Amino acid sequence: MEVVLGTQRIFLLSPANVAGRRAKILLNREASFELARRLHAGDKVTLGEAFTFMSGLYFRGKLAYARAFAQPPPGLMGVYVITSNRGLLPAETPITAEELGSFSEAPIDARNKSYSEPLVRTGLALADAGPGCAIILLGSVASAKYTEHLLPIFGPNLLFPVEFVGRGDMSRGGLLLRSAATNQMLEHVPVAGTLLRGKRPPKLIPVKSGRRTQM
Numbered sequence: 001m002e003v004v005l006g007t008q009r010i011f012l013l014s015p016a017n018v019a020g021r022r023a024k025i026l027l028n029r030e031a032s033f034e035l036a037r038r039l040h041a042g043d044k045v046t047l048g049e050a051f052t053f054m055s056g057l058y059f060r061g062k063l064a065y066a067r068a069f070a071q072p073p074p075g076l077m078g079v080y081v082i083t084s085n086r087g088l089l090p091a092e093t094p095i096t097a098e099e100l101g102s103f104s105e106a107p108i109d110a111r112n113k114s115y116s117e118p119l120v121r122t123g124l125a126l127a128d129a130g131p132g133c134a135i136i137l138l139g140s141v142a143s144a145k146y147t148e149h150l151l152p153i154f155g156p157n158l159l160f161p162v163e164f165v166g167r168g169d170m171s172r173g174g175l176l177l178r179s180a181a182t183n184q185m186l187e188h189v190p191v192a193g194t195l196l197r198g199k200r201p202p203k204l205i206p207v208k209s210g211r212r213t214q215m
Contacts, residue, residue, distance in 0.1 A: 007071055008071050008072060008073050008130065008132070008133040008134060009069060009070055009071045009072070009078070009133070009134045009136055010070060010072050010073075010076065010077075010078055010079075010080065010126070010130060010133055010134070010135050010136070011062075011065075011066035011069075011070055011078065011079050011080070011135075011136045011137075011138055012080050012081075012082060012088065012135060012136070012137045012138065012139070012146075012150070013051075013059070013062045013063065013066060013079065013080070013081045013082065013091065013138050013139065014062070014082055014137075014138065014139025014140060014146065015051060015081060015082050015083055015084065015103070015108070016050075016051035016052075016054035016055035016059050017054060017055065018054065018084070018100060018101075018103040018104045019104040020054065022053060022054045022055070022056065023054045023100070023104070026039065026050065026053055026054060026100070027039075027097055027100060027101055029097075035049060035050075035053055039096075039097050039100075040097055042096070044094050045094065045095055045096075046091065046092050046093060046094060046095065047081050047083075047089055047090075047091055047092070047093045047094075047095045048063050048079070048081070048091035048092065050095055050100055051063075051081060056173075057169075057170055057173035057174065057177075058169040058170065058172060058173035059173070060173065060177065061172065061173035061174065061175070061176030061177040061180075062138040062139075062172075062173070062176055063079065063091060064176065064177055064180040064181075065138065065176035065177070065179055065180045065186075066078065066079040066091075066136075066138060067079060067091075067180075068179075068180040068183065069180075069185050072130065072133070073129070073130040073133055075129065076126070076129055076130050076133075077090040077091070077092065079091040079092075080122075080126070081093075082108075082119065082139065082146060083103055083118075084103045084104075084105075084106040084107065084108050084114075084115050085102060085103060085105070085106040085114050085115060085118060086099075086118050086122075087118030087119045087120075087121055087122030087123070088119065088122040088123060088126060089122075108145050109145060110144045110145050110148040110149065116149055119149050119150075120149050120153065123149065123150055123153040123154070124153055127153050127154055132157070133157065134157055134159055134188065135150075135154045135157050135158050135159065136159045136160065136161070136188050137150065137158060137159070137160045137191065138160070138161070138176070141160045141164070141191050147191055150191075151191060151192060155192065156190050156192060158190065158191045158192070159188040159189060159190055159191065160188065160189065160191055161186035161187065161188055162186070162187045162188070162189045163175060163186050163187065
């Protein structure tokens, strides 16, 4: 059964790889595709857009799922992204090329203060503004890089989709996209006290749509 903490839900999304191949493509000032042109021309590009390009299926799935099921308290955004040096930022935050580049300079390590201190500060502000709200982490819960600092802040309110256990990033992304498209929310359980590792589940059965098969 899903753990219900009222009807309010805020999602925290783990970040894209800002040092990977797709990040370098986006940050290349010579790139000619539309998103890169907007970014380097100083036009509005949101954090969600940039990370979706950098990460591909996994982040696209997280963002689609979070937008489909977020129900934030008044005055708060429904979807926040974990960053390496600015803590939690709303997915709709306008971002510059320089800010994106700076993310690669701060490793996401629970012991790195340039990462952990902004995360704790913004996490505490979110907890104070939305007490009792379910905080659903869409990211790795099997390592300490997120949970070491988020669990003491949100406690039993920090949840994750139990269907994530045993799945790789691509499988999670496909599962999230399918859940958003069919309006079927996954089972959210507390991070604390839940088995965070397990056997790999069966592969998703392809669903044929009008245009393509979604995995």
